[in-house]
Amino acid sequence: MTNEFPAPDPVPGPVAPLRARRVVLPPARQRAARPRSVRAREWIRQNLVPSPAGVLLTLVSLSVLIAVLGVAAWFTFSYANWRVVTDNRWLLFAGGFPHDGEWRLWVAFGFVFTLVGASYGMWSSLGRRDVLFMVPAGLFAVFMLAHGDAALWSTLWFLISAALLAVAYAAFRRIPREHGPTRTLAVRALGPVLALSVPIVFLVLMAGGGADSDELSGYLLNLLLAPAGIVGGLFVGIPLAIGRASRLRTISWTCTVYIETVRGAPLIGWLFVALFILGDIIGGDLIVRTMVVLAVFTGAYMAEYIRGGLQALPRGQYEAGHAVGLPYWRTLQLIILPQALRISIPPIVGQAISLWKDTALISIILPLRELIGSSRSAIAQGEFITNRIEIYVFAALMFWIIAFIMSRVSQRIERSLGVGQR
Amino acid sequence: MSTEQAASPAAGAVTSTSDDMIIVEHIDKWFGDFQALDDVSLTIREHEIVVVLGPSGSGKSTFIRCLNRLEEHDSGRIFVDGIELNDDVRNLNAIRSEVGMVFQQFNLFPHLSVMSNITLGPQKVRRMSRRDAEKLAMQLLERVGIPEQAQKYPAQLSGGQQQRVAIARALAMQPKIMLFDEPTSALDPEMIKEVLDVMRELAESGMTMIVVTHEMGFAREVADRLVFFDEGAVVEQGTPTHFFENPQEERTKLFLSQIL
Ligand SMILES: Nc1ncnc2c1ncn2[C@@H]1O[C@H](COP(=O)(O)OP(=O)(O)O)[C@@H](O)[C@H]1O
Numbered sequence A: 001m002t003n004e005f006p007a008p009d010p011v012p013g014p015v016a017p018l019r020a021r022r023v024v025l026p027p028a029r030q031r032a033a034r035p036r037s038v039r040a041r042e043w044i045r046q047n048l049v050p051s052p053a054g055v056l057l058t059l060v061s062l063s064v065l066i067a068v069l070g071v072a073a074w075f076t077f078s079y080a081n082w083r084v085v086t087d088n089r090w091l092l093f094a095g096g097f098p099h100d101g102e103w104r105l106w107v108a109f110g111f112v113f114t115l116v117g118a119s120y121g122m123w124s125s126l127g128r129r130d131v132l133f134m135v136p137a138g139l140f141a142v143f144m145l146a147h148g149d150a151a152l153w154s155t156l157w158f159l160i161s162a163a164l165l166a167v168a169y170a171a172f173r174r175i176p177r178e179h180g181p182t183r184t185l186a187v188r189a190l191g192p193v194l195a196l197s198v199p200i201v202f203l204v205l206m207a208g209g210g211a212d213s214d215e216l217s218g219y220l221l222n223l224l225l226a227p228a229g230i231v232g233g234l235f236v237g238i239p240l241a242i243g244r245a246s247r248l249r250t251i252s253w254t255c256t257v258y259i260e261t262v263r264g265a266p267l268i269g270w271l272f273v274a275l276f277i278l279g280d281i282i283g284g285d286l287i288v289r290t291m292v293v294l295a296v297f298t299g300a301y302m303a304e305y306i307r308g309g310l311q312a313l314p315r316g317q318y319e320a321g322h323a324v325g326l327p328y329w330r331t332l333q334l335i336i337l338p339q340a341l342r343i344s345i346p347p348i349v350g351q352a353i354s355l356w357k358d359t360a361l362i363s364i365i366l367p368l369r370e371l372i373g374s375s376r377s378a379i380a381q382g383e384f385i386t387n388r389i390e391i392y393v394f395a396a397l398m399f400w401i402i403a404f405i406m407s408r409v410s411q412r413i414e415r416s417l418g419v420g421q422r
Numbered sequence B: 001m002s003t004e005q006a007a008s009p010a011a012g013a014v015t016s017t018s019d020d021m022i023i024v025e026h027i028d029k030w031f032g033d034f035q036a037l038d039d040v041s042l043t044i045r046e047h048e049i050v051v052v053l054g055p056s057g058s059g060k061s062t063f064i065r066c067l068n069r070l071e072e073h074d075s076g077r078i079f080v081d082g083i084e085l086n087d088d089v090r091n092l093n094a095i096r097s098e099v100g101m102v103f104q105q106f107n108l109f110p111h112l113s114v115m116s117n118i119t120l121g122p123q124k125v126r127r128m129s130r131r132d133a134e135k136l137a138m139q140l141l142e143r144v145g146i147p148e149q150a151q152k153y154p155a156q157l158s159g160g161q162q163q164r165v166a167i168a169r170a171l172a173m174q175p176k177i178m179l180f181d182e183p184t185s186a187l188d189p190e191m192i193k194e195v196l197d198v199m200r201e202l203a204e205s206g207m208t209m210i211v212v213t214h215e216m217g218f219a220r221e222v223a224d225r226l227v228f229f230d231e232g233a234v235v236e237q238g239t240p241t242h243f244f245e246n247p248q249e250e251r252t253k254l255f256l257s258q259i260l
């Protein structure tokens, strides 16, 4: 501890008193108090050039980085013709969604933003980094969504949604963090709305003369299918996990067979099932069938992660629950599941991200045009036949944004729940 | 429920049979082909403090876990406060809310605050209002000497404090009987006393208690009766004086000579 500083100190004047103070200050503070030049040099020494081999590696990775950035910049600003994206943004985002129903999109947008704000206020807090990420993302969204004569209106709508987020955040921020009647009430109010958010959005978009289901396409469709699969997957996965761990053989075997069967075949295969088998036997709307398949598929994986969480809990937790008189199901609900779900959050979010990206497979198999499908339609129009790269780079970026947000949120949840530090 | 509680002390004063809080008749317990309990019979009166002794693996835990059916006995009968422990789930839930249990490893609920650990049972099982449950919890935390820890989480407390919370959690169900399975065995020496003090106070308040422990000072001072287990059977039982001054069985003498 005392020998942390290199002995030959280059800046004797200001450092000497610091040494005396080092004993009382916590480590983070001392470092902040050190002169900038020393800090920078130390940082470079530790992170970039620790040894001759390190110097070489640093140089190699720096040149690779520069080359990649250079190519990216050249592509973005010189080579690419982004009109393929900007001209087709309605097609890419909303696909065949009827123009006169645009207000429905905005209501749904505002609803989701409100939920995001409320959840952040309730369980987390917006830091500087979140805002730094949100502002450019918001500006980008305004640009993409503002189209034609309605540019002003869509900008306004967007700002309203952003304001809703802020208001919901501020309101839920005021709820005390400790357990108490207000918080319980807020959880009881917000929880069901979150759980039912996907059907609510569908209602907003389709009810009473809104879009027909074959008009749902583009990025919007990815944004509808993935949450349906994820939330549905949790609803399927939790009972499956409990069932697989059951002492009743018939139940645990049934669950095991289900889980292993689903996990034994790729998503593409199950999408074929949605198209043909379910289509011929049961019929019904293709989007609904697809959502069912996504939930059934994701549920099998979620079940395995949750089962891992269940098994990680010591038997004493069940026993303590029984000993205070809670019946089996109440013990499960109040004691076991909250802890098991907490443990399995990282793999569950991993599965959610993976499903989000897998929605890109859907238009390969099914006659549904999510973002990749709309991208193909955009190219197929002919005018932009040479701009395939641009549009797929753009699509990749759109997938990345959501995946990135999800992984950030997962880290946030893990930290605030203290996973692994109890 | 409340009439029963009000009636039992009066009834206990009249006849000796209704004084019996727990009746264990000839129970056996097998784990596969290993016999953990071998024809155990024991009757425990209301307000009695029974300390269970015995070498490791002798079936002490199995025995007291049978009393609230965390283990199911294979033959024989168990009555707790007049209700038979059998496959009837209603009986089971009735008994479990009459019998509090304190574990060696505390088994607090790590995702709940100390307060919620204690109020959970009263609220969910006894259907007590939140306000009443919290009032009760604060009284109990005062009683075990840590009211200032109410809003903390179990991981933030010392072992001794956690075990005292566990005792408060069990007491919150207002049980007639308390079972302790080596409550101080997982504690650092300096914390053992604080837990034993709470148990001593509880014994003085008239609680019926069955305590598995190796704390001989506690046994000598607090117990009405000692029961010595070996190889799944009750080998010898009697008052502390009988036990420490005049044990009859060779195995008891051997055990006591090792532990004292
Ligand atoms: N769930 C179980 N499965 C198999 N054997 C067990 C189980 N629980 C306890 N036993 C065995 O039963 C015997 C008695 O255990 P236990 O009641 O815990 O003893 P004690 O508490 O006196 O140390 C031990 O030999 C132990 O290995």
Ligand SMILES: [Mg+2]
Pocket: B060, B061, B062, B181, B182
């Ligand atoms: Mg034991």
